[in-house]
Amino acid sequence: MGSTARPSVTSRVLSILGAFDERNPRLTLSEIADTAGLPVSTAHRLLGELQAWDAVERDTDGRYVIGRRLWKVGTLAPVARELREASLPAMQDLYEATHENVQIAVREGTQALYVERIHGKSSVPVLSRPGVPLPMHATGVGKVLLAWAPREVVEEVVEGLRPITRYTITERGRMLRELATVRRVGYARTTEEMGYGTCSLAVPVQDAAGEVVASLALVTRTGRRDLAKFLPALRVASASITRRMGV
Numbered sequence: 001m002g003s004t005a006r007p008s009v010t011s012r013v014l015s016i017l018g019a020f021d022e023r024n025p026r027l028t029l030s031e032i033a034d035t036a037g038l039p040v041s042t043a044h045r046l047l048g049e050l051q052a053w054d055a056v057e058r059d060t061d062g063r064y065v066i067g068r069r070l071w072k073v074g075t076l077a078p079v080a081r082e083l084r085e086a087s088l089p090a091m092q093d094l095y096e097a098t099h100e101n102v103q104i105a106v107r108e109g110t111q112a113l114y115v116e117r118i119h120g121k122s123s124v125p126v127l128s129r130p131g132v133p134l135p136m137h138a139t140g141v142g143k144v145l146l147a148w149a150p151r152e153v154v155e156e157v158v159e160g161l162r163p164i165t166r167y168t169i170t171e172r173g174r175m176l177r178e179l180a181t182v183r184r185v186g187y188a189r190t191t192e193e194m195g196y197g198t199c200s201l202a203v204p205v206q207d208a209a210g211e212v213v214a215s216l217a218l219v220t221r222t223g224r225r226d227l228a229k230f231l232p233a234l235r236v237a238s239a240s241i242t243r244r245m246g247v
Contacts, residue, residue, distance in 0.1 A: 009046075012038060016046055017055070017070075023156075025109040025133070026063040065133070083214060084116055086244035087205070090237040091118050094218070097233055101219040104205065104241075105141040107149060108133055110157050112142035115214070134194070137175060138164045140202030141215035143188035147179045148204060148212035154179065167192045187231060188215075192222055201227050203234045208246035216241070 007015075015036035019027055027035075033043035047064060050056045054069035083106070091102045101119045105112045111133035136142030136149075136157055146157055154176075161170040169175050182188045191199045202217035216238050218230050 012036070012042065013046055013050065016043060016050065017066075020066055021109070023109065025111060026059060026065050028063055032064060082245060083241075087116060087214070087216070087241045089244070090240040091116065091216075093240075094216075094233060094237045095119075098218060098220075098230055100230075103141060103217045103219060104214055105139075105145065105217070106214050107136070107145040107153075110136065110153060110160075112136050112139055112145055112215070114141075135162075135164065137161050138168050138190065138194040140188045140190045140200030140217045140219070143178065143182055143190065144202045144204050144215035144217075145212070147182040147188070164194055165192055165196055169193065187234070189227070197222050199224070199227060201230055201234060203231070203238050205238045206242050208242065213245075214241075 015038065016032055019032045019035035024031070024035075029044055029047065030040060032038075032047065033040045036043060038046075047056060051058065051064075051067070054067040056064050056070070057067045058064055083104070087104045091104065095102045095118045101117065103114055103117045105114045107113070112135070113133045134142065136146040146154060149157075158172045158175050161172065161175060162168075163170050169178060178188075186203065188202045189200065194200075198219055199222045200217050200219045202215050204212040205214040205216050207213045216234060218227075218234060220227065
């Protein structure tokens with residue numbers, strides 16, 4: 001008499017992790033259980049184990065997101081490793097020339113995910129850390145990534161704009177105009193939109209086929225009036241990363 005084998009613990013854990021994707025980077029317990037086809041109690045128990053291992057984390061609103069430890073494992077994948085290895089020499093040169101925060105980020109769903117950052121003691125403190133996602137609409141790297149993102153991603157982001165500071169752009173029409181400008185001039189700027197006292201300048205990073213795969217940025221104090229002078233250096237660094245990725 002045949003019997004139906006119960007799913008293994010591994011398959012259940014993988015079904016939980018598989019519930020997250022570009023359109024669903026933040027999920028409630030019930031959403032995860034429903035997508036994974038698991039009882040809520042089982043999903044809750046397994047999520048607790050995954051959270052203890054830092055494979056998932058919980059936002060302040062209680063939703064689950066992919067954790068930093070799982071992200072670090074993901075950076076060992078050839079694509080992520082290639083970007084880091086290609087970008088670090090150019091980022092180090094850029095830091096030596098400016099002594100400002102240098103960041104590189106990729107798009108993860110509707111958020112910007114920082115891959116690497118270089119900063120010094122004199123650099124202005126910033127919120128970004130590798131592996132920690134931040135909203136695209138309020139960051140320089142995010143605006144660049146959003147400007148070249150698929151239309152459905154743009155629509156999702158602009159429909160859910162929320163203020164982070166009083167300078168954050170939250171009007172749909174204004175954000176769409178901002179993105180059009182970014183595509184036209186080839187760079188993005190922010191001024192205290194993510195945090196008070198900081199501003200940023202960001203440019204796209206392309207792969208060998210010309211697709212925008214990342215964004216490179218400098219973050220400095222708001223008081224700097226000469227931020228635009230760093231644009232040529234940023235573009236040279238971006239081109240260097242593209243060349244190294246093609247080797």
